[in-house]
Amino acid sequence: MTFQGWLLIAxxxxxxxxxxxxxxxxxxxxxxxxxxxxxxxxxxxxxxxxRLSAIDPNEDQxxxxxxxxxxxxxxxxxxxxxxxxxxxAGLPLNPLGYAGLSEHLSFNTAVSFTTNTNWQSYGGESTMxxxxxxxxxxxxxxxxSATGIALAFALFRGFARRGATGIGNFWADxxxxxxxxxxxxxxxxxxxxxxxGVPQTLAASVDVTxxxxxxxxxxxxxxxxxxAIKMLGTNGGGFFNANSAHPFENxxxxxxxxxxxxxxxxxxxxxxxFGKAVGNTRQGWAILAAMxxxxxxxxxxxxxxxxxxNPILHGLGVSGGNMEGKEVRFxxxxxxxxxxxxxxxxxxxxxxxHDSFTALGGMIPLFNIQLGEVVxxxxxxxxxxFLLFAILAVFVAGLMVGRTPxxxxxxxxxxxxxxxxxxxxxxxxxxxxxxxxxxxxDAGLAGPxxxxxxxxxxxxxxxxxxxxxxxxxxxxxxxxxxxYNGLLGIAMWLGRFFVIIPMLAIAGSLAAKKYTPATAGxxxxxxxxxxxxxxxxxxxxxxxxxxxxxxxxPIADHLAMIRxxxx
Numbered sequence: 001m002t003f004q005g006w007l008l009i010a011x012x013x014x015x016x017x018x019x020x021x022x023x024x025x026x027x028x029x030x031x032x033x034x035x036x037x038x039x040x041x042x043x044x045x046x047x048x049x050x051r052l053s054a055i056d057p058n059e060d061q062x063x064x065x066x067x068x069x070x071x072x073x074x075x076x077x078x079x080x081x082x083x084x085x086x087x088x089a090g091l092p093l094n095p096l097g098y099a100g101l102s103e104h105l106s107f108n109t110a111v112s113f114t115t116n117t118n119w120q121s122y123g124g125e126s127t128m129x130x131x132x133x134x135x136x137x138x139x140x141x142x143x144x145s146a147t148g149i150a151l152a153f154a155l156f157r158g159f160a161r162r163g164a165t166g167i168g169n170f171w172a173d174x175x176x177x178x179x180x181x182x183x184x185x186x187x188x189x190x191x192x193x194x195x196x197g198v199p200q201t202l203a204a205s206v207d208v209t210x211x212x213x214x215x216x217x218x219x220x221x222x223x224x225x226x227x228a229i230k231m232l233g234t235n236g237g238g239f240f241n242a243n244s245a246h247p248f249e250n251x252x253x254x255x256x257x258x259x260x261x262x263x264x265x266x267x268x269x270x271x272x273x274f275g276k277a278v279g280n281t282r283q284g285w286a287i288l289a290a291m292x293x294x295x296x297x298x299x300x301x302x303x304x305x306x307x308x309x310n311p312i313l314h315g316l317g318v319s320g321g322n323m324e325g326k327e328v329r330f331x332x333x334x335x336x337x338x339x340x341x342x343x344x345x346x347x348x349x350x351x352x353x354h355d356s357f358t359a360l361g362g363m364i365p366l367f368n369i370q371l372g373e374v375v376x377x378x379x380x381x382x383x384x385x386f387l388l389f390a391i392l393a394v395f396v397a398g399l400m401v402g403r404t405p406x407x408x409x410x411x412x413x414x415x416x417x418x419x420x421x422x423x424x425x426x427x428x429x430x431x432x433x434x435x436x437x438x439x440x441x442d443a444g445l446a447g448p449x450x451x452x453x454x455x456x457x458x459x460x461x462x463x464x465x466x467x468x469x470x471x472x473x474x475x476x477x478x479x480x481x482x483x484y485n486g487l488l489g490i491a492m493w494l495g496r497f498f499v500i501i502p503m504l505a506i507a508g509s510l511a512a513k514k515y516t517p518a519t520a521g522x523x524x525x526x527x528x529x530x531x532x533x534x535x536x537x538x539x540x541x542x543x544x545x546x547x548x549x550x551x552x553x554p555i556a557d558h559l560a561m562i563r564x565x566x567x
Contacts, residue, residue, distance in 0.1 A: 066166075189232060201221065325357065
């Protein structure tokens with residue numbers, strides 16, 4: 001570990017903290033539906049969309065109506081994307097003449113981008129036409145991200161409203177987030193990437209001759225526009241197979257740093273916006289403090305493990321840290337930080353191959369996803385996932401100390417606790433259940449590249465990433481098969497919507513309740529004690545569930561490594 005590495009981490013956190021309130025203010029304006037400076041330009045577009053779609057943006061939808069509209073929208077997106085991918089061969093903007101994708105790969109990819117997972121069982125530059133990349137995938141990056149933020153707004157209203165029957169309007173939330181947040185930032189972001197060397201063209205490839213006289217064909221395409229929303233919207237799907245390790249997606253140390261900041265940007269802002277929505281910004285800062293603590297612990301472990309390196313290689317005379325699977329342009333510190341950022345959020349973009357990390361260095365990204373990606377998390381999904389743990393934490397605190405289980409002025413009763421437990425418990429049930437199936441079936445065992453604990457980790461990581469809607473992979477698993485494409489597709493859909501529906505039900509239940517002022521019997525939810533309790537609940541409830549599986553995978557792999565054992 002080096003001073004420059006720690007300076008990079010400190011600068012990353014410092015810049016994000018400085019941006020938290022400004023971004024939070026903008027998000028709060030969208031949450032309330034108040035005009036922003038961009039309304040003068042984009043307001044007519046917003047109102048024109050409502051007129052064309054016959055939508056009343058002032059309609060206050062119940063949680064059930066909000067959920068139904070959200071589900072219909074996402075099912076429609078899935079079917080549209082599936083059709084584009086299957087019919088790719090006959091559609092325009094396909095200069096290299098790529099064939100349509102198979103049924104199982106089209107299904108997997110359509111579900112993946114609809115659920116904001118962006119798991120990829122294919123190499124983008126050798127599979128997808130420009131039309132598929134733009135219309136089938138990049139547009140999904142905007143829509144799935146906006147869906148997550150809209151859902152977070154709905155839960156905010158549940159906590160903030162008193163005696164209400166509605167939690168907002170799904171279509172209005174979606175439209176405002178896209179028009180006034182995602183699109184403006186991504187236009188500027190894409191221009192920055194183009195200026196940094198990221199391609200943005202409809203040309204499919206270019207032939208070049210290297211300095212050694214070797215002729216090569218380099219894949220091109222509309223990369224910058226997809227890269228911007230891929231990061232800002234915590235989508236993660238790469239235009240190229242190497243993802244953010246590819247110089248056309250991530251050409252410089254500066255773009256690498258900006259990409260990491262953009263992954264966390266909206267997630268940080270949403271914590272402040274939540275505090276503002278419930279009338280106490282200290283509530284938002286308390287949540288962010290808990291998130292940051294877990295995040296920094298993870299970064300420290302990964303950085304330390306990768307800097308120490310592999311003792312087996314040291315015994316062979318290869319000294320230094322673990323550079324296997326890492327881009328030499330970024331090195332260990334930037335790669336370790338990126339890996340924790342992308343898995344603490346539900347992004348899935350990678351600038352190094354997690355399969356090549358040391359055993360414990362690779363365990364932290366896996367563990368981040370298993371926590372439910374609530375450590376900042378995906379846009380919207382992170383904050384509403386963390387608030388589910390907050391509901392559970394305040395209930396546990398009430399049981400332990402005999403105080404009234406209240407959170408931001410709302411009594412937490414059995415209905416909210418049951419729904420929160422349901423939403424939290426569904427993830428380990430699906431992850432561990434599907435991993436067990438793949439670990440005993442021939443079709444599942446045919447996928448891992450490695451044997452022993454590391455091979456098990458590859459299977460476990462795949463289903464953890466799918467259910468957690470992350471999309472990153474250990475990259476040692478051959479997943480483009482009917483078995484894995486089908487099972488991972490189902491896992492992605494369940495992991496997204498089996499959390500959302502109980503969460504919206506909680507929002508509806510809380511919105512109907514009256515405000516309960518804090519008393520001497522209320523448990524305080526803004527100080528260090530509350531932050532520590534939140535961290536403990538997240539680690540115990542979210543983490544201990546997976547300890548046996550981690551023991552069979554990365555922990556066993558680490559013990560074998562320090563004994564010098566190879567599989």
